[in-house]
């Protein structure tokens with residue numbers, strides 16, 4: 001059997017797809033794996049922040065098309081880049097074990113302190129809202145591009161720091177660049193941050209994907225995504241959600257677009273309902 005894996009072409013996306021390929025290979029070494037990389041709209045438009053480009057799923061559209069047209073068999077995504085609504089023709093077949101979900105502060109190479117005369121580079125409204133509370137005196141300016149591009153802009157002196165996902169930095173072997181971790185309470189992560197999602201075509205069944213799928217990753221992805229979906233937040237909305245599994249209990253913390261926070265807990269078997277209930281409760285409180 002041969003399996004073609006569709007991925008964005010950034011170093012991080014390829015590294016993540018290789019993690020999935022390794023798990024599949026360990027599960028069944030007889031499966032022939034081929035990585036097919038492509039640029040997505042989100043990779044091509046680099047001069048604007050993505051909420052200005054509009055439209056959801058800027059990092060997935062081309063991969064969805066390749067999957068629908070049969071040019072690839074599965075696609076690998078950062079869960080947090082996926083739109084909250086999924087095309088019934090392209091179900092999410094597995095969520096991985098979660099890498100560190102926290103956001104992190106990265107300083108320019110050689111620096112040990114924030115330069116107050118330069119902005120913190122961050123293109124996500126979710127991060128910007130929470131940064132304002134953590135660093136009330138610092139300016140925030142947008143930065144785009146893949147992780148390597150952003151780090152280059154940082155090191156060239158355009159920013160005092162960047163806020164990036166620890167997960168991406170760790171997977172790229174760049175953990176050493178992290179100057180400060182924000183706890184998930186200080187900065188609630190994006191829904192699905194640190195989790196990989198595997199997408200397939202409806203009707204296809206790949207038993208090897210069991211090797212990629214993780215119980216806690218799945219519970220958190222489902223609950224966090226349900227929360228954001230119910231609040232009507234896309235992948236570029238400032239809405240944040242973070243789940244923690246403790247035995248059979250899920251503790252889910254959410255933030256709405258006004259920066260209000262709330263928390264719910266309940267059985268892991270009701271992950272999506274907990275996300276929806278928390279969102280409904282926060283909507284009502286905001287009215």
Ligand SMILES: NCc1[nH]cc(CCC(=O)O)c1CC(=O)O
Nearest residue numbers: 078081164165167168193194195
């Ligand atoms: N939006 C870009 C993106 N998508 C996934 C990650 C990191 C990996 C992850 O969170 O799973 C990143 C980079 C970042 O936010 O720093």
